Amino acid sequence: xxxxxxxxxxxxxxxxxxxxxxxxxxxxxxxxxxxxxxxxxxxxxxxxxxxxxxxxxxxxxxxxxxxxxxxxxxxxxxxxxxxxxxxxxxxxxxxxxxxxxxxxxxxxxxxxxxxx
Amino acid sequence: xxxxxxxxxxxxxxxxxxxxxxxxxxxxxxxxxxxxxxxxxxxxxxxxxxxxxxxxxxxxxxxxxxxxxxxxxxxxxxxxxxxxxxxxxxxxxxxxxxxxxxxxxxxxxxxxxxxxxxxxxxxxxxxxxxxxxxxxxxxxxxxxxxxxxxxxxxxxxxxxxxxxxxxxxxxxxxxxxxxxxxxxx
Numbered sequence: 001x002x003x004x005x006x007x008x009x010x011x012x013x014x015x016x017x018x019x020x021x022x023x024x025x026x027x028x029x030x031x032x033x034x035x036x037x038x039x040x041x042x043x044x045x046x047x048x049x050x051x052x053x054x055x056x057x058x059x060x061x062x063x064x065x066x067x068x069x070x071x072x073x074x075x076x077x078x079x080x081x082x083x084x085x086x087x088x089x090x091x092x093x094x095x096x097x098x099x100x101x102x103x104x105x106x107x108x109x110x111x112x113x114x115x116x
Numbered sequence: 117x118x119x120x121x122x123x124x125x126x127x128x129x130x131x132x133x134x135x136x137x138x139x140x141x142x143x144x145x146x147x148x149x150x151x152x153x154x155x156x157x158x159x160x161x162x163x164x165x166x167x168x169x170x171x172x173x174x175x176x177x178x179x180x181x182x183x184x185x186x187x188x189x190x191x192x193x194x195x196x197x198x199x200x201x202x203x204x205x206x207x208x209x210x211x212x213x214x215x216x217x218x219x220x221x222x223x224x225x226x227x228x229x230x231x232x233x234x235x236x237x238x239x240x241x242x243x244x245x246x247x248x249x250x251x252x253x254x255x256x257x258x259x260x261x262x263x264x265x266x267x268x269x270x271x272x273x274x275x276x277x278x279x280x281x282x283x284x285x286x287x288x289x290x291x292x293x294x295x296x297x298x299x300x301x
Contacts, residue, residue, distance in 0.1 A: 011281050011284040011288065014281075015262075015280040015281035015284065017277050017278070040288070040291075040298060043298040043299055043300075044298065046233070047233040047298065048234075048253075048255075048256035048257070049256040050233070050234035051160070051166050051257070053152065053153045054166065057152055057170060057173060057174075058148060058149055058152040061152055061173065062149075064174055065141065065144060065145065065177060065181055068178055
């Protein structure tokens, strides 16, 4: 790969449009001018990220939402979730017992015949 | 965070929306955590002002909370909240135009130091069309992948990648001669 091809490929590579970038990356490793070109694209990308999301933004939004939503908490939802989990567990246990019931029944029959 | 959300590492948005519609604030908070970055990027993309974008982000999530029962789920929550954010940002601009007679001394100072490289890029971005700017904004400021941008904008992932490629190439051409400023050399 020559420098002209490499420079054409760099923005394609950064956009995820080069499925096999090994040749390009090898060229960039060995060519200072093309490496600088890649660094330039990276610098553009970095500058595009400014300004980043303020670190306290999410926390402040949640505080405001709680104020608007009022005192209605998620306690009732937690209770619903616990009950759902308990019900699901009970159903799973019942399923297991039913699946093994014939063998349990046979075992009980064996105990009864031995007793006789 | 509610018990359900804590113990189900990735509850899908639809389930969270359904719970939020029934008044579960914690499920809505999880949606806020997932999409505050997207909403901030959407607002900043329109307003190009950090403080205004912060206010609009807050307003967006309050509006969305109040209207969530009207959300029918025809689109994804992310797409819906993104459009709420853009509309809120456009409303903000309209309100600012009405208030344009405010004396200059009453206009607040920006609360952050402008970044020289970001300023160079911001001016170079004038060479891009609206869709290209939106893609770059959502990717770099909003932290969205090409697939997520495709969802929000209603395009294919391949289209988004091509738009990003063209946008970067145009920016590079526009920045000819300013390489040292960007590289800090």
